[in-house]
Structures are given as structure tokens and as C-alpha cells.
Amino acid sequence: MEKETVIKVEQLAKSFGSFQAVKDVSFTVGRGDVFGFLGPNGAGKSTTIRCLLSLIKPNAGKIELFGKSYANNRSEILSKIGSIIEKPDFYKYLSAQKNLEIFARISGASVSKSQIGEMLEFVGLAGRGGDKIGGFSHGMKQRLGIAQTLLHQPDLIILDEPTTGLDPQGIVEIRNLILRLKNEQNKTILLSSHQLSEIELIANRMVIINKGKSIVEGEVQDLLNAQELVVHLEIDAVAQAKQVISNHFSTAHFVGETANELEVAIEKNQVPLLNKALIENGISVFALEPKRKLEDFFMKIVQS
Amino acid sequence: MLLKNTYNEFVKILAKPRSYLGIGALTLLIGVILFAMKADGSSFISFVTASFEQTLSFNGNILNGNLIAFIILQMLIIHIPLLVALVTGDLISGEAAMGTVRMLASKPISRTSIVLSKFIAGAVYTLILTVWLGFLALIVAKWIFGTGDLIVLNSDGLVILQEQDIMWRYGLAFLVAFLSLLTISTLSICLSAFADNSIGPIVSTMAIIILFTIIGSLDVSVFDSIKPYLFTTHMASWRSFFEDPIPMSKIIESVVILLAHNVILVVVAIVKFNKKDITS
Numbered sequence: 001m002e003k004e005t006v007i008k009v010e011q012l013a014k015s016f017g018s019f020q021a022v023k024d025v026s027f028t029v030g031r032g033d034v035f036g037f038l039g040p041n042g043a044g045k046s047t048t049i050r051c052l053l054s055l056i057k058p059n060a061g062k063i064e065l066f067g068k069s070y071a072n073n074r075s076e077i078l079s080k081i082g083s084i085i086e087k088p089d090f091y092k093y094l095s096a097q098k099n100l101e102i103f104a105r106i107s108g109a110s111v112s113k114s115q116i117g118e119m120l121e122f123v124g125l126a127g128r129g130g131d132k133i134g135g136f137s138h139g140m141k142q143r144l145g146i147a148q149t150l151l152h153q154p155d156l157i158i159l160d161e162p163t164t165g166l167d168p169q170g171i172v173e174i175r176n177l178i179l180r181l182k183n184e185q186n187k188t189i190l191l192s193s194h195q196l197s198e199i200e201l202i203a204n205r206m207v208i209i210n211k212g213k214s215i216v217e218g219e220v221q222d223l224l225n226a227q228e229l230v231v232h233l234e235i236d237a238v239a240q241a242k243q244v245i246s247n248h249f250s251t252a253h254f255v256g257e258t259a260n261e262l263e264v265a266i267e268k269n270q271v272p273l274l275n276k277a278l279i280e281n282g283i284s285v286f287a288l289e290p291k292r293k294l295e296d297f298f299m300k301i302v303q304s
Numbered sequence: 305m306l307l308k309n310t311y312n313e314f315v316k317i318l319a320k321p322r323s324y325l326g327i328g329a330l331t332l333l334i335g336v337i338l339f340a341m342k343a344d345g346s347s348f349i350s351f352v353t354a355s356f357e358q359t360l361s362f363n364g365n366i367l368n369g370n371l372i373a374f375i376i377l378q379m380l381i382i383h384i385p386l387l388v389a390l391v392t393g394d395l396i397s398g399e400a401a402m403g404t405v406r407m408l409a410s411k412p413i414s415r416t417s418i419v420l421s422k423f424i425a426g427a428v429y430t431l432i433l434t435v436w437l438g439f440l441a442l443i444v445a446k447w448i449f450g451t452g453d454l455i456v457l458n459s460d461g462l463v464i465l466q467e468q469d470i471m472w473r474y475g476l477a478f479l480v481a482f483l484s485l486l487t488i489s490t491l492s493i494c495l496s497a498f499a500d501n502s503i504g505p506i507v508s509t510m511a512i513i514i515l516f517t518i519i520g521s522l523d524v525s526v527f528d529s530i531k532p533y534l535f536t537t538h539m540a541s542w543r544s545f546f547e548d549p550i551p552m553s554k555i556i557e558s559v560v561i562l563l564a565h566n567v568i569l570v571v572v573a574i575v576k577f578n579k580k581d582i583t584s
Contacts (some may be wrong), residue, residue, distance in 0.1 A: 016581070029397075050406070050581075050582065050583070053406075053409075054409075054410070055409055055410055055582040055583075057581060074412070074414070075412040075413070076412070077412075078411060078412040079412040081410070083410055085407075085410070088407070089402055089404050089406075090402075090404065091316060091319070091402065091404060092402070093320055093321070094315070094316070098319070101317065102316075103407065103411065105311065105312055106308055106309050106312065106408070106413045107411060108411070148407070160470055179510075191554045197319075231385075235339075
């Protein structure tokens with residue numbers, strides 16, 4: 001059965017004066033997708049996201065959310081969306097609880113104080129509801145931003161760079177939170193991020209945009225599997241290893257080497273055989289790791 | 305949704321320190337005037353009445369609460385706009401400066417409702433400021449200086465109003481003074497819709513008041529056609545309630561012009577905010 005389309009963007013364009021921020025962006029997000037929205041700085045990601053949230057009016061193109069356009073359905077559409085754009089900003093002179101109450105009141109849903117308390121607990125801010133935002137760290141604000149996003153139980157969650165400025169533990173926490181939202185609540189999530197490894201770990205579909213244009217869109221695994229896997233080997237006999245690999249794997253080729261390191265482009269299903277062949281030929285394998293695939297893919301797309 | 309967001313606006317105004325700055329500054333200013341009048345009010349009165357002493361004799365408590373309230377209102381109607389603009393000029397642009405405007409505008413509330421809720425909250429704040437001004441100027445001044453007839457020096461000469469004929473005039477005068485200050489509030493909120501920083505609309509509001517006041521006071525024929533339509537021309541209309549007879553047609557004209565300013569400025573702010581790309 002085909003998935004219901006939650007976001008449909010067609011040939012979106014937006015310019016500010018003579019500067020064209022978005023030229024031709026198109027993509028589709030289905031229900032339950034965790035959709036990666038990738039692009040280098042200045043590619044037009046934030047402008048596109050702001051168009052999705054009706055913060056910016058596009059000059060051309062079509063946006064449909066839940067099968068409807070903003071023309072006559074703005075409130076209905078926005079009541080189903082929770083979002084963080086760039087960074088969550090709050091009223092510094094108010095407490096976390098008061099901030100959430102303010103946004104809950106205009107979220108289009110009835111949210112009780114106890115639900116706000118539960119949400120603070122969900123994002124790891126239990127007991128901090130009475131504290132003023134002015135004293136919150138970036139990570140705490142980010143978590144509060146997620147709480148604000150989820151308060152009214154939205155169907156679609158739009159997160160623009162949600163892990164920016166977070167420490168490694170914070171990044172893992174946000175990643176786990178997103179996975180919980182997908183797995184436990186079947187939320188549709190559009191995730192814009194510079195953390196390519198995050199997208200690779202979380203997203204099932206993605207689009208890459210560059211210079212205001214969408215370049216490639218599809219299932220993350222399909223897009224990555226279409227590429228060769230580069231395996232980084234740390235071994236004790238590089239020359240002998242090259243010989244073994246050449247003899248056993250006709251499609252493999254070498255990408256780089258140092259005194260005790262070798263990079264081999266090889267099909268994914270041949271990696272276990274590669275390891276086995278090296279060991280059987282008396283070569284010590286100290287490390288065998290795939291290089292970041294999405295990073296390579298992304299760089300290739302963007303540079304082309 | 306309009307009511308819910310108006311409630312939100314009250315919560316924000318109540319939590320902002322600068323909201324109390326206006327009330328505090330007003331209290332301090334009136335406190336200084338009351339102290340000065342208590343300390344040396346008689347010489348101030350002598351200075352005013354000196355030119356009439358050859359033809360009139362003044363008996364009783366001239367320096368009473370009614371006169372003090374009149375002096376305070378006359379002095380502060382020029383300065384209170386700054387206190388109003390300090391809070392209301394920040395209502396929309398402050399959201400942009402803080403970054404909260406994008407969170408606000410991506411909620412299922414129309415942009416028109418966002419602007420209207422800020423106007424309502426700004427109007428209530430202005431009303432509170434006016435009521436506080438009235439309380440300090442009239443109630444506290446009467447408590448300190450007692451009551452009595454009110455002697456007002458107008459362009460036509462002296463007007464003496466009897467004690468029992470004063471309070472209703474003050475009631476209406478404060479209503480018109482509120483409308484004048486509401487125009488300032490509306491102007492600063494309107495300017496706030498155009499800006500992305502907090503200070504710009506506050507400074508711009510004061511600059512417009514100063515500019516219009518200067519144009520209004522310049523006795524140059526080139527400005528004669530626009531003077532009647534400047535809101536600053538009508539900000540002192542409250543004073544007309546202390547004339548005898550009261551020039552009602554002049555007051556009604558001022559009220560209509562001030563109301564028209566409010567309506568136009570609200571509409572401009574709504575149109576601007578609805579068309580605005582939120583990039584902050």
C-alpha cells in the first residue's frame with residue numbers, strides 16, 4: 001500500500017531582492033518517514049523550511065501539507081505541525097513551564113499543566129520547569145524546544161538543525177528521541193542537519209539540495225547502496241594484501257594506501273569475504289571499517 | 305485564539321522588568337512634582353497669579369489637589385509617551401529580536417490575531433498607566449494638598465471652576481488623555497511591525513512625536529494645511545474640558561482624528577505583518 005503524502009513540494013522558488021535563495025526545490029515526504037533534508041550552508045534549506053511553515057511566502061512553486069495548501073487551510077495545517085527552526089528561542093524572562101504554557105495556548109490543542117510537566121520529564125527537564133530560560137544551557141533550550149514541538153501531539157515534526165551546538169551526549173539523546181518518536185508514535189519527521197552521520201543513522205528517505213535546487217531524492221539505503229563502499233583497512237602487510245585482494249575480488253579497486261593502511265572500494269556483500277581472505281593468507285587485520293558513506297555521497301553530489 | 309494570545313501578551317508584559325520601569329518612572333516623576341509643590345508651591349503660584357493681583361484677590365486654598373493634578377497632567381503628557389513606547393514599541397519587534405516570532409508565527413494563529421492581541425495588550429497597559437497617573441495626580445495630590453476650586457490660566461484668561469464642578473471634567477479629561485496615549489501605543493506597535501530590533505520603534509516613535517510637535521508649533525503657513533491632522537495637535541485636547549464653556553465640537557474633532565489615527569495605524573500594522581517574510 002502506498003504511503004500517504006504528508007509533504008509535497010514542487011518547483012519551489014523564493015528570492016529576496018536580487019538574491020535567489022531557492023530556485024527549484026521539489027520533494028515528497030510520506031507518513032511515517034524520517035526524511036533527511038541535506039545541503040551545504042546557503043543551499044536554501046532554512047528558506048525552504050520557513051516556506052513549509054508559512055513564515056516566508058514563496059515566489060513560485062507549490063506546497064501541500066496533508067494534501068492541502070496554505071491558501072485556505074493555514075490554521076488546520078499548522079495545528080498538525082511541531083517545529084524547531086534553526087534554534088529554539090524562548091522568552092528569557094519567563095520560566096520553562098510558562099514558556100511552554102504560552103506556546104501550548106496557541107497550539108490549537110488543549111494541553112493541561114500536568115501534560116506540560118510530563119513533557120518536561122520526557123525531554124529530561126523534570127524539576128527545571130520553574131527555572132527561567134535565561135539560565136538554561138544551549139542543550140537544555142534544545143530539549144525544551146523539542147518539548148514545545150511535541151506538546152500538541154503533532155503528526156508532522158520539522159526539525160531544522162536540532163543537534164547544532166550540542167555535546168556528543170546531547171546529540172545521542174536527540175537522536176534517540178527522534179527514533180522513539182518514529183518507532184513508538186509513528187511520527188513523520190523532516191530533519192535538516194549538517195550531521196550527515198545522524199541522517200545516515202536516523203533517516204529512511206532524504207533529499208540533497210544545493211544552490212537552491214534539489215539534486216537527488218530517494219531512499220537513503222538505495223542511494224547509498226548505488227555507490228561503492230570504501231573500506232578502510234589497517235593491516236601489517238599492504239603489498240601482500242593488495243595481491244590477495246586483486247586475486248580474490250575482480251571488481252575491487254584501491255582508493256588509497258599508506259605504510260600499513262589500505263582503502264579498498266568493494267561491494268558491501270564482499271566485505272566479510274575480504275576479511276576472511278586476508279586472515280587466511282596470514283595478514284593481520286587490526287581494523288576494518290567502512291568510510292562514512294553519506295559524507296562521500298554528499299560531497300560527490302554537491303561538488304558535481 | 306485571539307483571546308488566548310491576548311492572555312499570553314499580558315503574561316509577557318507582566319513578566320518584563322521594563323513594564324514596571326514605566327510605572328516606577330511615572331511614580332518618581334509625580335513624586336518629584338508633589339515634593340516640589342509641597343516645598344515651594346506658594347512661590348510657584350505667586351509667579352502665575354502675579355499679573356492678576358492688581359485686579360483680583362485670591363482667597364482660600366489655591367494650591368490644592370485639583371490644581372496640582374492639572375499641573376502634573378500638563379507637564380507629563382509630553383513625557384509619558386516615552387514610557388508607553390518603551391513597552392509597546394517592543395511588542396512585535398522584540399519577538400523578532402528574541403527569535404520567538406518564528407515560533408509564534410508557525411502556530412495555528414493568524415498573523416492578524418497576533419497583531420490585534422498585541423494592540424489590545426498595549427491598550428490595557430496604556431490604560432493602567434493612565435489610571436495610575438490619575439490616582440497619583442488626583443487622589444494622592446488631594447490627600448496631600450486638600451481640595452478646593454480650580455484656577456486655570458487659559459489663552460483667554462483665568463477660568464475659575466468650582467470644586468463640585470471639577471471631578472467629571474477630570475474623568476473626561478483622563479479619557480481623552482488615554483486616547484492620546486493610546487495613539488502613541490498604536491504608533492509604536494505599528495512601527496514595531498516594520499522592525500526586527502527592539503530599540504528602533506521606540507526611538508522612531510519619539511522622533512515622530514518631536515517632529516510633529518515642532519511642525520505644530522512652527523508658525524509657518526506651509527504647514528497650516530497638515531497641522532489639524534497631526535495627532536500631536538490633538539494630544540492636549542484634554543485641556544479643553546477645563547474651559548468654560550467647554551468647546552465640545554473641538555473636542556469631538558480631536559477624538560475623531562485620534563481614533564482615525566488608531567484605526568489607520570492598526571490596519572497598516574496588520575497588512576505589513578501579514579506580508580512580512582519572517583527571516584529573523
